[in-house]
Amino acid sequence: MNNKTNRFENLTFDDFRKLATDPKLSRHEKVGFPDSYREGKEDDIFQDICGKLTNLSLPGKKVLEIGPGCSELPVMLAQLCERNGGQLIFVDSDEMLTFLPQAGHITKYAGTFPAALGNDLGNWVGKTDAILAYSVIQYIFTEGNLWSFVDHCLSLLADSGEILFGDVPNITMRKRFFASAAGEAVHRDYTGSDKKPEVIFNQLESGQMDDSVVLGILARARAQGFHAWVMPQAKTLPMANRREDILIRKP
Ligand SMILES: C[S@@+](CC[C@H](N)C(=O)[O-])C[C@H]1O[C@@H](n2cnc3c(N)ncnc32)[C@H](O)[C@@H]1O
DSSP states (O other): OOSTTGGGSSOOHHHHHHHHHOTTSOHHHHTTOOHHHHTTTHHHHHHHHHHHOGGGGSTTOEEEEESOTTSHHHHHHHHHHHHTTOEEEEEEOHHHHTTSOOOTTEEEEESSTTGGGGGGHHHHTTTEEEEEEETOHHHHHHHSOHHHHHHHHHHHEEEEEEEEEEEEEOHHHHHHHHTSHHHHHHHHHHHSSOOOOOOOSSSOOTTOOOHHHHHHHHHHHHHTTOEEEEEEOOTTSTTTTTEEEEEEEOO
């Protein structure tokens, strides 16, 4: 890890546990983001989430957040659920969960999803109204079994239940952007040089989610009887030019 950006690359669940306990890091850095990516942006991000995961705004809903981390986003979610008389489950490492609020409507499970829920998982099958995993599934893709993770999430949904796999980094989307005039302009501003960004489409991209994975999630969910869409992030969001969201709904 040579610099600040590199220390946030290729993180594992255990790496996040270490970041969470490092007192020198800000709450954004503890969840793997340089401050510049998140500071002052969380209200916009939460608004974007609520515009997609519409069940969050309805009364009395059962909500699960997988990988909430310890930024303000899960705090905002906890407040929204409380106002709406909903129940909220957080699943993440103990090190992350300790930063999150304690309240009667919140249950915390320490560990990875779905294993952390143990026998309680069955209580939520077919009964969950909203599942949020924001900036999380890329880590399941590299470290776990993405298809098992997706299927477990699908199995939990109640009728009309929704899943938002948000803030998904898609390397092909990133390449499309940096191959465009808009991407070149962003690159010029960022680097201060006229050199064009290097974009190579036909090479191995180990560990990177791409169109095939994003569209594969849609295809799998749809084949199993769920509606599923890829949605753009609001343009005000810090990584909207290279990340997108997946929304799934049980009809
Ligand atoms: C990049 S952070 C995102 C945190 C938060 N959702 C946000 O956007 O601010 C990824 C989070 O996912 C958690 N995580 C990774 N794999 C997980 C798993 N299998 N189950 C639950 N949490 C997981 C990490 O501990 C970390 O808190």
